[in-house]
Amino acid sequence: MNTSVVTGTRRETSSRRVLFFLSLAELLAMSLWFTGTAVLPEVTRIWNSGIPLDRRLALGSWLTIAVQIGFAVGALAFALLNVPDIFSPITVFVASAILAAAANAGFTLAAAEPLPAILLRGATGFFLAGVYPPGMKIIAGWFQKGRGLALGIMIGALTVGSAVPHGVNSVGGIQWRAVVLLGSVQALIGALIVALAVREGPYAMPQARLDLSQIGEIVRNRPLRLANLGYLGHMWELYSMWGWIAVILAAASGWSKSKSELETTAVIAIGAVGCIWAGAASDRLQHSLEAARIAQRARVTIIAMSVSAVCCVVAALVFHSPVLLLLVALIWGIAVIADSAQFSAIISEVAQKSYIGTALTLQTALGFLLTAFVIRLMAAIEARFGWQVALAAMALGPLLGIWAMMGLMKNRGLPESP
Numbered sequence: 001m002n003t004s005v006v007t008g009t010r011r012e013t014s015s016r017r018v019l020f021f022l023s024l025a026e027l028l029a030m031s032l033w034f035t036g037t038a039v040l041p042e043v044t045r046i047w048n049s050g051i052p053l054d055r056r057l058a059l060g061s062w063l064t065i066a067v068q069i070g071f072a073v074g075a076l077a078f079a080l081l082n083v084p085d086i087f088s089p090i091t092v093f094v095a096s097a098i099l100a101a102a103a104n105a106g107f108t109l110a111a112a113e114p115l116p117a118i119l120l121r122g123a124t125g126f127f128l129a130g131v132y133p134p135g136m137k138i139i140a141g142w143f144q145k146g147r148g149l150a151l152g153i154m155i156g157a158l159t160v161g162s163a164v165p166h167g168v169n170s171v172g173g174i175q176w177r178a179v180v181l182l183g184s185v186q187a188l189i190g191a192l193i194v195a196l197a198v199r200e201g202p203y204a205m206p207q208a209r210l211d212l213s214q215i216g217e218i219v220r221n222r223p224l225r226l227a228n229l230g231y232l233g234h235m236w237e238l239y240s241m242w243g244w245i246a247v248i249l250a251a252a253s254g255w256s257k258s259k260s261e262l263e264t265t266a267v268i269a270i271g272a273v274g275c276i277w278a279g280a281a282s283d284r285l286q287h288s289l290e291a292a293r294i295a296q297r298a299r300v301t302i303i304a305m306s307v308s309a310v311c312c313v314v315a316a317l318v319f320h321s322p323v324l325l326l327l328v329a330l331i332w333g334i335a336v337i338a339d340s341a342q343f344s345a346i347i348s349e350v351a352q353k354s355y356i357g358t359a360l361t362l363q364t365a366l367g368f369l370l371t372a373f374v375i376r377l378m379a380a381i382e383a384r385f386g387w388q389v390a391l392a393a394m395a396l397g398p399l400l401g402i403w404a405m406m407g408l409m410k411n412r413g414l415p416e417s418p
Contacts, residue, residue: 028189033125245268305398308335
């Protein structure tokens with residue numbers, strides 16, 4: 001038998017094995033993201049009774065916002081300190097998952113006071129910045145052909161992981177501290193899986209470094225500006241929806257907390273379907289000219305954001321019909337995350353090679369900083385105008401994203417080389 005064929009078969013088997021174990025680890029570790037959000041009602045109830053109820057609810061939104069800010073700060077810090085250059089992505093993943101699990105567990109001890117609780121949620125987000133990006137890097141090191149689908153599967157697993165705390169909290173009789181601590185246990189299991197069953201692949205590349213002196217070049221790159229605008233529009237809606245969907249479904253239906261949490265689990269987890277579809281769609285033109293590949297990725301994002309924008313508006317219109325709202329939310333859940341990986345891929349393709357690392361780091365940091373603002377903004381809109389207006393306002397993000405990505409597809413400056 002041809003040696004190269006045997007080697008290729010073994011490599012394909014190894015890559016699938018790594019994809020399975022790493023996706024499972026991401027699912028487990030990234031379940032930490034929404035542990036604070038899932039138990040928000042319980043935590044705000046134990047806060048000082050001298051704090052007015054509306055103030056406690058406003059403070060409660062920071063349990064989600066802090067994770068977003070922590071992740072953005074973590075992404076910048078890891079890049080500035082060149083952590084991925086000093087340590088392997090596997091080491092970074094394992095250490096970060098353990099530290100995130102510890103910060104999350106500490107939250108159960110400090111939750112009685114708002115400030116320590118919020119700071120520990122921020123620390124959890126900070127360390128999760130060492131889980132998600134290194135995971136993507138490890139996958140990219142194993143796949144050349146089929147990389148889009150592989151990343152889609154991994155992000156789909158991450159999406160399911162984000163829904164896990166809501167699912168656990170939907171089971172009656174479980175104390176909120178047990179829900180949070182289960183997240184820490186899952187993250188530790190994820191770290192163990194990566195430590196024992198995952199290694200770097202044959203296509204592993206050195207980390208592109210962060211160079212803040214290149215920001216001017218990034219600003220002057222029109223395709224890159226459009227791609228970043230598209231990503232910001234996507235992030236505006238994604239975490240507005242993920243951060244508040246449990247509250248929205250509960251407010252609209254009046255159903256029990258466990259039932260609304262179960263619905264939230266389904267709405268977030270079903271996004272894995274969209275991730276896999278987008279990954280497969282982006283691979284269809286992998287052997288084409290680069291401009292054609294970028295246009296195909298942009299087309300995928302436009303389809304996803306168009307569906308999302310419609311869902312925002314329709315959800316506002318059917319808000320008082322719980323069954324219709326849930327059906328719309330399930331479709332929305334598929335579309336809202338489908339385009340996520342495509343934006344990072346587009347950034348890596350339209351940025352100059354000399355500053356890809358800087359462009360990707362800034363994209364991530366700016367996107368998650370925006371989500372912190374938008375999550376709080378949606379709470380303010382709801383307090384003044386109600387959830388129907390807030391739902392409609394979420395559509396502004398995908399509309400901006402569609403405009404930007406249509407501009408990118410028409411841009412004459414896209415690379416033409418294969």
